[in-house]
Amino acid sequence: MSTVYFTKDHEYISVDGDIGTIGITDHAQQALGDVVFVELPKAGATLARGKEAAVVESVKAASDVYAAASGEVVAVNTALEGAPGMINEDAQGRGWFFKVKLADKAELANLMDAAAYEAFLKTLD
Amino acid sequence: MPESKVLQNTPLHALHLRLGARMVPFAGYDMPVHYRDGILKEHLHTRAAAGLFDVSHMGQALLSGRHALMRLEALVPGDLQRLKPGQMRYTQLLNAEAGILDDLMVTRLSSADEPEDRMFLVVNAANKAADFAHITAQLPELDLLVMRDRALLALQGPAAAEVMAALFPASATMPFLSMRRETLDGAPVYFSRCGYTGEDGFEISLVSDAAAGFAEALLAHPKVAAIGLGARDSLRLEAGLCLHGHDITPQTTPLEAHLGWSISRRRMEGGGFPGDAVLQAQHAQGPRRLRVGIRPEGRAPVREGAIIADGAGREIGIVTSGGFSPSLNAPIAMGYVASAHAAAGTAIQLALRGQMVPAQVVGLPFVPTRYFRSPS
Incomplete structure (x- = not known):
């Protein structure tokens, strides 16, 4: 059973045991528009919470994706490199970016759950 | 806001x-x-x-x-x-x-x-x-x-x-x-x-x-x-x-x-x-610099403001428009380079997020224009 948490920068982290799967939310992909490129972290890299972890580019602009939690990258979704449109089609499913082995699960307490994220989105416009 | x-x-x-x-x-x-x-x-x-x-x-x-x-x-x-x-x-x-x-x-x-x-x-x-x-x-x-x-x-x-x-x-x-x-x-x-x-x-x-x-x-x-x-x-x-x-x-x-x-x-x-x-x-x-077309290697778009360097890494210009070409399914850009580097086919490099991306000067347009020509 996985639990999904959200950041104010519109990343999600889906946590299963000590593995977190990170990507951008459906709201984020809609706001970006057609994604044409992603730059993913390397497997084995150590990420610090809140630091740049990946880049996602639409036709119009580039955006940073931040690490929702600290940890070591244990898998990257290399399928996105050839088919970045998957992020638009299924941001919170097949469009995941990378997985980290969580360094400190206590960090998750700083994130929003689904209900809090939905409420947060309502405050945006 | x-x-x-x-x-x-x-x-x-x-x-x-x-x-x-x-x-x-x-x-x-x-x-x-x-x-x-x-x-x-x-x-x-x-x-x-x-x-x-x-x-x-x-x-x-x-x-x-x-x-x-x-x-x-x-x-x-x-x-x-x-x-x-x-x-x-x-x-x-x-x-x-x-x-x-x-x-x-x-x-x-x-x-x-x-x-x-x-x-x-x-x-x-x-x-x-x-x-x-x-x-x-x-x-x-x-x-x-x-x-x-x-x-x-x-x-x-x-x-x-x-x-x-x-x-x-x-x-x-x-x-x-x-x-x-x-x-x-x-x-x-x-x-x-x-x-x-x-x-x-x-x-x-x-x-x-x-x-x-x-x-x-x-x-x-x-x-x-x-x-x-x-x-x-x-x-x-x-x-x-x-x-x-x-x-x-x-x-x-x-x-x-x-x-x-x-x-x-x-x-x-x-x-x-x-x-x-x-x-x-x-x-x-001849002008000292010229606007040229640029094809970066790989898939990463290179945007306006990116520094252009020659093969040796010396700065020779700047990108003024850059993005992704839906028709070519590849990144494209335009920018100014010192005239010595403006010929189509010249190998250049573009600064992108702390790295240098290899690129080539190309002729414009990137996609052939299809303006109307009257039958004469």
Whole structure:
């Protein structure tokens, strides 16, 4: 059973045991528009919470994706490199970016759950 | 977030909202960046069929007076005196250093037997107030009538002619860069065969009240879709066309920008426009830098502002427009490089997020243009 948490920068982290799967939310992909490129972290890299972890580019602009939690990258979704449109089609499913082995699960307490994220989105416009 | 400036709406604003547009502020207007299909699909639709663009934010004006064609030549290097009635030309308003204040389209409306020349001008939205103030200050003897109550639509793409001919049959035989005056519900409509996508197409200037109805008549055609400013930018980049404020600025000259084709021999040699000596010197010696097309390797778009370096890593220029080409499914860019590096095929590097991306200088446009050629 996985639990999904959200950041104010519109990343999600889906946590299963000590593995977190990170990507951008459906709201984020809609706001970006057609994604044409992603730059993913390397497997084995150590990420610090809140630091740049990946880049996602639409036709119009580039955006940073931040690490929702600290940890070591244990898998990257290399399928996105050839088919970045998957992020638009299924941001919170097949469009995941990378997985980290969580360094400190206590960090998750700083994130929003689904209900809090939905409420947060309502405050945006 | 505090929004100190009130955005203006074009006459198609309600239609954009109804079509599900995502609206963004652009040049003081609330404009559609894309509709429900998104930029990629809108871009490819324009290349395959026909796209309808609202460009009512652009500046439209009538300029008239005795010898007005000749007099406007004092501000631009374009050859206006040789314009035939109904013919249009691309040119640039220059400063004393031959820097580009704005680029514009000038159409001659008057016939040869009229005592005064009349012209129709279309200028960039972001510069329109400054352009019109400049023209009025420099040419006080002419009458500049700014057309605030007019919309401007663009219909672009390989199916544009077929769609337009269904409404105005006479449009079918219009040459590229020509204008026709038609009447719609008693009001004059100006059809120009031109555009900003590299495709065949038209720009239609009409009174604001008639704009939404006309747009909906075009959208009713199965080959026409509404296209936002996002695709307008990616389409013009593929066509190698300049965007003022980015690829051309008051700090770049028409020759550096590779726009020498828009200056006739008579104007180049005769001068009589701001910065003429600067351009003549650049014409004789070659500009020190040139605008070029760039194909980065890989898939990462390289954006405006990226530093361009030669093979050895020495800085030689800067990217002025960059993005992703939906037609080529690859990143493309334009920028200025020192002239020694401007030949097509030259290997260069682009700075991207702390790394150097290999790239190549290429000829423009990136995608072949398909402007209308009259059967002769």
